[in-house]
Amino acid sequence: MDEVELHAAEVGDHGSRRQRAMCARTVRKVRLSPYPRYGCHPGAAGRDGRSVSLEPLLLAAVIALGIVLADTRRRLARAEARLQDLADAAAPEPREFEVVVRRAPPPFAPRPAPHAATRPKPALSAPASEPVASAGAAAEAPGVGQAKAGFDLESLIGGRLPVWIGGAALVLAGFFLVRAAIDSGWFGPGARTLLACLLAFVLIAASEAARRLPATRDDPRIGQALAGAGVASLYATLYLAAALYHLVAPLPAFVLLLLITGAGLALSLRQGPPTAIMALAGGFLAPLVAGYDAAGTAPLLVYLALLLAALFVLSVRRGWGWLAVASAAAGFGWTGFLALMLGAEARPIVGGFVVLLSIGAALALPASGARSRWLRLAPLGVGLAQLFVLAPTLDFSPLGWAFYLVLAAAAVALAWREPVLSPAPLMAAALLLVLLAAAPTTGTTGVAAIAATLIFGAPGLTRSRAHRDWALMAVIGLLGPLAVLQLGTPQLLPRAAWTPFDLVVLAAAAWLAWRHRDRIEGTDTGLIGGTLAAAGAGVLAAAALFGEDAAGVALAAALIAIAEVARRLGARALSGSAAIPLALGLLAAHREIGALVEALARSLPGEELIYPALPPAGGVLLRLLPLAVAALLPLRHKDGYGAARRPAAIVAGVLAAATAYALMKQPLAIADADAFLRLGFYERAAITLAALAAARALATRAPVAARTLATLAIARIAWFDLLLLSPLFAAQAVGSIPLLNAAVLLPGMAAAILWTWGERRWRVPALALMLVAALAAVRQAAHGSLLTGPVGTGENWGYSAAMLALALVWLWSGLVGGARDLRFAGLGLVMVVAFKVFTVDIALEGILRVVSFLGIGVTLIAISWAYTRFLKGPAQPSP
Known part of the structure; x- marks a missing residue:
């Protein structure tokens, strides 16, 4: 037992914690052994009576256990070192100076609960028991200090570029x-x-x-x-x-x-x-x-063609899209350089090379792995642009047209196979229209236009339902070349010879719209574009048959047709396209519209004779009137003009008013001062009353237009008839019959129209016009048909009498009918008359002054009595 305890003591001095614990348990077992036959000392007797010693066995077990523990410790140390190396290799490159500032949490802020999946952050400094590696050692360790994979400027400059x-x-x-x-x-x-x-x-x-x-x-x-x-x-x-x-x-x-x-x-x-x-x-x-x-040019282009072919084959074979793009860019660079540097005699072969290069590059790019839509479109776009520039330098020769049309046809074919290339034919069609507009008037240009119509129109019609780009290409291909030639170079054919081509295009475009008649939702290109193209072809046919003067009528008919088709189909977007023929009609009538604008500019300052500035009657009847009527018709339906209803309504209203004004100025044709003296006021009064009557008729169906017309008519009376061109200052005949003359009828009828309108907004202008009519009646009675001249005594007294009579009528009407505004107007006018009597009429002499004061006095007393009874109301019966 002493030897065991001694060994335990030695182990306690030099062994690990686990060894010390095991030795302590061994000592306790020996001391407290429950088996008496073995004894509790090293010399206990065995079964056979001989003494058995446990000390060698315990010593051997302790030694074996120590060896095992030491080996385990070495293994753990190696594993920890390996893990440390891996952690250092994965860690970012250490910095020389790194200061971490951590803010203390708020004094009462709750601490977040630790999450099981959250890994603890590394400590700011290493524990004291673990040595801290120096910067140099970290740099020397494998994997430590190496930058992440990515762009390395030093390796690029030092290792790659040289x-x-x-x-x-x-x-x-x-x-x-x-x-x-x-x-x-x-x-x-x-x-x-x-x-x-x-x-x-x-x-x-x-x-x-x-x-x-x-x-x-x-x-x-x-x-x-x-x-x-x-x-x-x-x-x-x-x-x-x-x-x-x-x-x-x-x-x-x-x-x-x-x-x-x-x-x-x-x-x-x-x-x-x-x-x-x-x-x-x-x-x-x-x-x-x-x-x-x-x-020479030919050997050089043959050399470039073979080089490009080889590079394209290589790019396709290896899937190097970048090589195909770079080769195509270099090829187009050479063609542009040669077209700029070489003479006209060498440019045709350059044009042919451009066609081959564009087609080859367009085929090679997708086969080599290029997936970008714009990269795949680039060869066709660049080739078309270069041929667009080359065509004028080739004098629009048949060869130049052939190059462009061949590449355009190739673009259509490639787009047919690859839908991603559909913008290329649209670009080809647009550039072709510009070329046709710039080309001279020759038979070659006409043949090129026919070929272009077939190249773009036929495939577009065939695949119009597949994608809107094809429908748009059909519209451009069908109507574009024909419209450009017929409008730009009409002398290419006799006028009537254009009609068969117009009718063929009209039929094809109508068929396109008919194919898309079921697509009324949204803005379908086939339905809208086909309808517009058919309408355009119809206008061109009418112009070819009846001349340019029929264009206004034809555009009006096209507007009505589009609006009617849209109404029958219920296609709101197609209804909005009716604004296009309206805009074209305004463009066709630009001369008449310009003349109307000039007449307006001359009339606003008060010029008397504006008839010479107006457009002639023929232009108004052929261009303005049909278009104005057609522009108003779609407004009858709630979906007329679709989303463009408000601006189209404004344009249609202004156009209708201007057309009516121009037509109403035609019968009297006031072109000199004598005619203005005799007829000027009558004409102006008729136009104003017509505007008011039209406003009253539109009051329920088009209230906005009605209010606009009424405001315009009132402004005309105030600006022209009372200020700038008043018959008091500018001599104009108003009529010799008292009360039944233009000076009285104009404000009187205007007041009646406004008063019967029923809207309170027009009551004040109506009352003002009644007063003007009363004063005009006095003036006309004093002067006759011409209202110029001084104010006489009788006329002065007549103004007071007329105003007093009108005031009494207003007061009586207001009291009887319960109209407060009439009562106030009557009281106000009485006060004006009283003021006039005490300031102006006091200068009268004789019986007129007496009558004036007598009349105003009696009137005021009567008004006071009447008002008192009105305010008290009916007498209450006594209890």
Whole structure:
């Protein structure tokens, strides 16, 4: 027992916590053993009576346990070190200085409950028991301090760019070496070509050696750059030998070019994309360095065509969309450069090359993996734009039209196969219309227009229900070329000869609209565009049959037809398109509208004679009147003009008013001062009363238009009849019959119309016009038909009598009818009369002054008595 305790003590001094605990349990078991036969001391007797010693067994168990624990501790230490290394490798690069400022929580803020899935944040500093690694040690550890994968400017500048810049420098060095040899005359043409060829083979051999040498095989860029430079040098060498020096016949040169292209393809497949880039750059730069015009345009374009074909094949084979895009861009760059630099005799072949390049690039881009819609549209768009620029330089020759139409047809065919290319035919159609408008009046232009109609119209009609782009292309293709030629160059055909073409287009456009008759919801291009195209063709046919003067009537008929079709189908969007013929009708009647604007500008300052500025009656009847009537008809229905109802209603109302004004000025035709003296006031009164009557008739159906017309009529009376052109100042006959003359009837009838309207807004103007009528009656009785001249004594007294009589009528009507405004108006007018009597009529002499004061006195007393009874009401019976 003493030996066990001694061992436990030794273990307690040098062992681990677990060893000490196990030894303590062993001592307790020995001391408190429940088995008496074994004894409680080391010398207890066994079963056979012999003494059994437990001390060696316990010592061996403790030693074995210590060995196992030590081994376990070493394993745990190694695992912890491994985990620490992994954590350091995954940690971000340590910074030299990092200060973390943590704000203390609010004094009473509750602490958030710990979440089981939340990992604890790393401590700000390492525990004291763990050594802190220095910055240098962290940098030396594998994986520590390395930046995340991404853009590295240093590796780009130091490791990538020099290789490719060096490869490009090698290519240019070879080119300029040959150029220097040419300029200095060092070698003959054969020697120069041979040296250039040797340089190309040396570069290709060096690229293969770079793939195998231990020092460079781990960096494939070296071989790629050398191979690309070699291929570019071969292209340049062949161009020098065949095009510049004529050392190689055309057929062998073509065979060699095919071999070089094959070699370039093979090397690109072997080396990778960088070789293709170098070959592309070298192939396109070779003619520019050697002289693009040295061998003529045709050999150069053949060379470029073969180079582009090879690059397109390579891009399709490897799925390199970027190579196809770069090749197409380089090809279009060359065509634009050649079209700018070469003469007119060389441009036709450039146009043919543009057609081939556009079609080839449009086919190669999707096959090589290019998925962007705009990238796929770019070859056709650029090609159409270049041919659009080339066509005028080719004098709109048949060849120039053929190039453009062939590419347009190719765009339609490609869009038929690939719907993503549908904007290309629309662009082709739009540019074609501009070309037709700019082209001279020749038979070639007419043939081109017919071909364009077939190219765009037929496919558009066939696939109009597939997509709105096809329906729009059908509309543009059917109506566009015909309208441009018939309106821009009508002398191309006799006038009646246009009619069959117009009718054919009308039928085709109507069929297009009929095919889409079930698509009334939304803005369907086939329904709206087809209807508008049919209407436009009908207008062109009417103009061809009856001349330009029939255009106004034809546009009015088109407006009515569109509105009626829209009403029958219930297509609100189609109803809105009726505003288009309305706008075109206004454009067709621009001369008449301009004359009306001029007449308005001259009449507002008070000019008496504006008839000469008005449009002639024929123009008003043929262009303005039909359009005004047609513009008003769709407003009868609630969906007329659709979303454009409000602006269309304003335009239609103004047009109708202007047309009516122009027509009402025609019968009297007041063109001189004598006619104005005799008829000016009558004409003005008739126009004003007609406007008021029309306003009253529209009061329930079109209240806004009615109020506008009424306001305009009242403004005319105030501005012209009372101020600028009043018959008191400008001599005008008003009629010789008392009370039944224009000076009295105009304000009287206007007041009656306004008073019977029933709206309170018109009561004040009506009362004012009644007063004007009363005063005009006195003036006319005193002066006759011409109201100019001074105010006499009798006339002065008559004004007081007339106003007093009118005031009494208003008061009586107000008291009897309970109209408060009439009572106030009567009282106000009585006060005016009283003021006039005490200030003006006091200067009268004789019986007139007596009558004036007597009348006003009696009137005031009577008014007071009447008002007292009115205010008290009926007498109440006494109780």
